[in-house]
Amino acid sequence: MMRYFYLGKPGWFLLHAAAIAFTFWLGHWVRFRP
Amino acid sequence: MTRGQRSALLGALVAVSLGGWLLHARIHPLKAGLVMVVPLSAASADVVVVTLLFLSRGTAKLAYLLNGLFAIYGITTMTHFGLAQGANVGALPGLATTLPVSVVLFGDFLVGKALFDGYWAEARTEVKPWNVLAPAWWLAHFILLPIVYTLGHLLWK
Numbered sequence: 027m028m029r030y031f032y033l034g035k036p037g038w039f040l041l042h043a044a045a046i047a048f049t050f051w052l053g054h055w056v057r058f059r060p
Numbered sequence: 061m062t063r064g065q066r067s068a069l070l071g072a073l074v075a076v077s078l079g080g081w082l083l084h085a086r087i088h089p090l091k092a093g094l095v096m097v098v099p100l101s102a103a104s105a106d107v108v109v110v111t112l113l114f115l116s117r118g119t120a121k122l123a124y125l126l127n128g129l130f131a132i133y134g135i136t137t138m139t140h141f142g143l144a145q146g147a148n149v150g151a152l153p154g155l156a157t158t159l160p161v162s163v164v165l166f167g168d169f170l171v172g173k174a175l176f177d178g179y180w181a182e183a184r185t186e187v188k189p190w191n192v193l194a195p196a197w198w199l200a201h202f203i204l205l206p207i208v209y210t211l212g213h214l215l216w217k
Contacts, residue, residue: 029187029191029192030191030192030193031121031125031192046208049209049212050208050209052212053208053210053211056140058095058141058144058145
């Protein structure tokens with residue numbers, strides 16, 4: 027099987043933990059005044 | 061893919077992302093605060109970094125990944141901006157919202173997909189649909205990323 031990126035399980039979990047944390051924080055941080 | 065086709069797609073990628081940059085520069089005055097600096101710098105990175113990465117086969121994977129993530133984050137935050145502004149006038153519902161620019165950004169994503177497929181067409185048969193950069197993977201991230209963003213917005217005040 028061919029994959030474009032291969033991180034291994036620890037890399038996959040770390041990347042997703044970081045990405046979810048960043049996206050969650052971004053949602054918190056972005057406040058548009060109406 | 062011929063060199064001419066690749067050049068045309070690279071030109072289309074630059075045109076669409078540069079158009080987006082110019083729209084950002086017009087819509088978001090920098091003096092309105094740090095939150096307005098982000099769209100312009102993200103669009104600048106989209107124009108410069110993604111285009112450079114698309115120039116070779118090896119880095120095209122990363123270019124496609126970044127281009128798609130820029131599109132997902134862009135569509136999410138622009139939809140948020142449109143909802144916060146509450147504008148909904150025009151000939152059709154949604155025309156005066158950020159829907160038009162979100163549609164353009166989706167076009168930018170598809171141009172990136174065409175460039176990527178041009179480099180990696182022969183490898184595609186070995187890739188499962190849910191593997192990274194495959195269709196189901198993109199669909200899942202187009203759905204899950206806005207959900208995490210919305211949860212962060214609503215739960216963390």
